[in-house]
Amino acid sequence: xxxxxxxxxxxxxxxxxxxxxxxxxxxxxxxxxxxxxxxxxxxxxxxxxxxxxxxxxxxxxxxxxxxxxxxxxxxxxxxxxxxxxxxxxxxxxxxxxxxxxxxxxxxxxxxxxxxxxxxxxxxxxxxxxxxxxxxxxxxxxxxxxxxxxxxxxxxxxxxxxxxxxxxxxxxxxxxxxxxxxxxxxxxxxxxxxxxxxxxxxxxxxxxxxxxxxxxxxxxxxxxxxxxxxxxxxxxxxxxxxxxxxxxxxxxxxxxxxxxxxxxxxxxxxxxxxxxxxxxxxxxxxxxxxxxxxxxxxxxxxxxxxxxxxxxxxxxxxxxxxxxxxxxxxxxxxxxxxxxxx
Numbered sequence: 036x037x038x039x040x041x042x043x044x045x046x047x048x049x050x051x052x053x054x055x056x057x058x059x060x061x062x063x064x065x066x067x068x069x070x071x072x073x074x075x076x077x078x079x080x081x082x083x084x085x086x087x088x089x090x091x092x093x094x095x096x097x098x099x100x101x102x103x104x105x106x107x108x109x110x111x112x113x114x115x116x117x118x119x120x121x122x123x124x125x126x127x128x129x130x131x132x133x134x135x136x137x138x139x140x141x142x143x144x145x146x147x148x149x150x151x152x153x154x155x156x157x158x159x160x161x162x163x164x165x166x167x168x169x170x171x172x173x174x175x176x177x178x179x180x181x182x183x184x185x186x187x188x189x190x191x192x193x194x195x196x197x198x199x200x201x202x203x204x205x206x207x208x209x210x211x212x213x214x215x216x217x218x219x220x221x222x223x224x225x226x227x228x229x230x231x232x233x234x235x236x237x238x239x240x241x242x243x244x245x246x247x248x249x250x251x252x253x254x255x256x257x258x259x260x261x262x263x264x265x266x267x268x269x270x271x272x273x274x275x276x277x278x279x280x281x282x283x284x285x286x287x288x289x290x291x292x293x294x295x296x297x298x299x300x301x302x303x304x305x306x307x308x309x310x311x312x313x314x315x316x317x318x319x320x321x322x323x324x325x326x327x328x329x330x331x332x333x334x335x336x337x338x339x340x341x342x343x344x345x346x347x348x349x350x351x352x353x354x355x356x357x358x359x360x361x362x363x364x365x366x367x368x369x370x371x372x373x374x375x376x
Contacts, residue, residue, distance in 0.1 A: 043073055044099045051103070051110055057118060060111055067103060074100050144357075144376040145246055145365055148349040149228060152248055155272045156226045159265070161250065164225040166210030168232075172200045174209040178332040180288040192234040194243075203232035207249035208289055211325070211344060215253060215333025222254035223342070239361040246349045251325070253335060253342035259292065259324055262343035266322060270298055273352075279305070281316065290323025290344055302358060310358055317355050320347035 047067045054060055068074050078096045142150070153163060175181075181188055194203040210227035227249040235241045252265070263282065270280050279299040287293045297318050300311035307313035322345035327337035335342075350365055357376075364372045 041095075041099075043067075043077065044103065047074070047103055048106065051106060054110060054114065057111075057114060060107070060114060064107060068100055068107065074103065141373065141376060143365075143373065144353050145349050147376060148353045148356075149246060149248070151273065152347075152349065152352075153226070153228070155269055156250070158272070159268065161224045161226050161252075164210060164214050164227050166204075166207065166213050166227055166229060168204055168230060169196075170202060170204040170209045172202060174212060175202060175204050175206075178212045178329070179208050180326050180328050185288065194232050194234050204229075205233050206231050207247045207346065208344070210249060211251050211289070211329065212333050214251060215330070215335060219334035220340075222252075224252045226250045237363065239363065242350075242362050242366065244366070245362070248347050248349060250345045251342065252344075253325065253330070253333075253340055255340060257324075257341045257343060259343070262322055262324065262345070265343075266296055266320070266345060270296075270319070274298055274301055282322075285321060285323075287321060287323055289326050289329045291326045293321070293323035296320050296322060296345075301356070310355065319352060319355070320345050322346070 047063075051063060054063060064072075066072055074096065078093070078100070081093050081096070157163075175193075176185070176188060177183070193205050196202060207227045207229050210229070214223060214225055214227065229247065230244055231247045232244050233241075235243055237243060252261070267280055270278060278301065281297050282294045283297065285293045285295045295318055297316040299305045300308060300315055300317050302308055302310050303315065305315035307315050311317050322343065325342040325344050330337040330340060330342065350362055353359065353365075354362065
């Protein structure tokens with residue numbers, strides 16, 4: 036049986052030396068040294084030998100198997116190197132061919148509008164002030180002239196936490212009090228951008244979250260004419276020089292007097308279209324003189340200081356500029372929409 040093992044080893048070596056490709060290597064491995072290979076099968080027949088012959092046969096069978104495995108690994112390396120060289124010669128790369136284009140990311144349309152707004156107000160001397168998203172009822176309502184049970188609270192459906200005095204801010208206006216308390220008694224010119232949250236039904240015109248940019252200026256001798264001139268300057272930079280604007284009386288608890296600002300529709304030039312609801316005007320922001328109570332809550336004496344505030348929605352500005360009719364597109368992550376910008 037030992038002679039039979041040696042003959043099998045010699046046949047395996049002869050066959051291994053004649054192999055030329057990877058597929059025949061796999062077949063040879065399975066035939067001789069695999070789990071069901073002939074060398075393996077002979078090792079399992081060692082029990083058929085007399086006891087005195089078993090050690091020598093088992094030792095030689097294991098040695099032969101290790102030798103064949105080593106020779107197989109060397110042959111495999113040679114064949115794979117030859118196949119690789121042949122493949123490289125047959126399919127050489129043409130480095131002059133253009134590669135696959137890599138799609139470039141884009142800024143979200145809301146981000147584009149926000150950055151444009153930041154740049155304009157920075158040119159006009161306004162700093163960016165960040166305030167918190169999670170606020171207290173006192174900061175979000177009471178210090179802004181919304182006492183408990185005030186009817187104006189019904190205009191802002193609020194997300195409350197398990198603590199009824201802690202909520203997600205419904206507007207960026209709480210930042211007015213925070214910035215006044217931080218910089219008092221210095222003059223203030225800031226914008227306060229951020230995300231706002233309201234517990235509303237999601238429709239084409241309303242979302243539970245949206246961006247807002249608040250503006251605040253506080254100092255001595257500030258008048259409503261300063262507010263109008265500042266906002267007209269802003270709209271000229273954002274929509275183009277000479278774009279007609281108008282102010283309409285309105286009401287906000289934290290400003291007195293209050294107004295809303297419209298700009299002539301830039302899609303129809305005031306002739307009337309579906310976007311401006313055939314009025315020729317587009318509402319872009321609310322504004323007013325800071326209420327004396329809010330000034331006092333911020334640490335400023337309203338008999339000495341005055342100020343104005345305004346607030347605008349970047350999503351609304353973007354919708355009006357591009358004729359977008361559904362605010363849900365901003366949060367839908369649909370690339371067909373986002374890639375247009």
